[in-house]
Amino acid sequence: MRRDFWKKNGLAVTGILCLLIAWQGRAMETVTGQESVVPEQQEARKVALTFDDGPSEYTMELSRGLKERGVQATFFLLGENMEERREMVEQLVKDGHLIGNHSYHHVQLNKLSKEAAKGEIEKTNQLIREWTGEDPLYIRPPYGAWSQELENVVDMIPVFWNVDSLDWKLQNKERVLCCLSGQVEEGDMILMHDGYQSSVDAAFALVDQLQNQGFVFVNVEEMILE
Ligand SMILES: [Zn+2]
Incomplete structure (x- = not known):
């Protein structure tokens, strides 16, 4: 037995x-x-929140709320939306966020001539440089459209994304959250837009949720240098 x-x-x-x-x-x-x-599961899981197309009338509320939550985000600014909004851009920097370039007129850069593409990028860089004292190093090409040729035209690092919130399309806090829920993993770059109140509300709720799950928000530079 x-x-x-x-x-x-x-x-x-x-x-x-x-x-x-x-x-x-x-x-x-x-x-x-x-x-x-230190057990592996206790290590900080980094994610990056990125906002395109700003600044807008909602950007300051967003910047303040992120700062209150200890979050450094990255804002890819559109030159034409920056005009008349110098204080906003300065405040973004004061609040600890990283500023990147999103072209001047939101154009598909790889469809332009080299000279025109360079002009689009440089015009926005110039505003950022003048207002923040910093030369922007990162560019989010509109529509994610980039080319090897553009790498030779400007000395900048293109930054894409791997999680799309579709916030511009959904324009509803709950639906944006629902779209992102369970999708976010360590190392993700999340694409959002600061041109909508619903995006601001969704961003705050997402940050609260992910911080509770042990995620830490870093800017694009910190994510890339990892
Ligand atoms: Zn855009």
């Missing part, structure tokens, strides 16, 4: 014993070892 038991369950019992020994060894290590062992 006993032999039968071991025959049938010997492997399983041995496995459990090994696990117990290993666990005890680990526990001893934790107590006596000098190195602190």
